[in-house]
Amino acid sequence: MKTILRALTVVAAALVLAIPVLAEENAVMQQEPQAQKNECLLVAKNCPTDSIQERIQRIQGEIMRGSDVYTNDELRRLNNELQEYQKMLNNDLTGGGA
Numbered sequence: 822m823k824t825i826l827r828a829l830t831v832v833a834a835a836l837v838l839a840i841p842v843l844a845e846e847n848a849v850m851q852q853e854p855q856a857q858k859n860e861c862l863l864v865a866k867n868c869p870t871d872s873i874q875e876r877i878q879r880i881q882g883e884i885m886r887g888s889d890v891y892t893n894d895e896l897r898r899l900n901n902e903l904q905e906y907q908k909m910l911n912n913d914l915t916g917g918g919a
Contacts, residue, residue, distance in 0.1 A: 858890055859883050862899060873910045877903065 861869070862876075862883055871879065880903045884896060891899065 858895070862902065863895055873906055873913065877906050877910065880906065 859879070862880055880899055883891070884899050884903065888896065
C-alpha cells in the first residue's frame with residue numbers, strides 16, 4: 822500500500838511540474854505563426870505562384886503587420902516591392918506604356 826501511495830505521489834508531482842511547461846510551449850507555438858516573416862515576399866524563398874493582384878494583397882497584409890514583425894529596412898523593401906507590383910499591374914491594365 823505504501824508503494825502505491827508513493828508511486829501516485831511521484832506521478833502527481835511530475836504532472837504538476839509538467840503542466841506549466843506544456844502550457845508555455847503551447848503558447849509559444851501559437852504565437853510563432855503570427856510573428857513569422859514572410860520569407861517569400863522578402864527574399865523570394867518558398868513562393869507560391871500568385872497573380873499580381875494576389876501578390877499585392879499579400880504584400881499589403883505583411884506591411885500592415887508592421888514593426889511587430891518586420892524591421893524598418895524590411896518594411897521599406899516590402900513597400901518598394903509593392904510599388905513595383907502596382908506599376909506592373911497598371912502597365913498590364915493600360916496595355917503597356919509608362
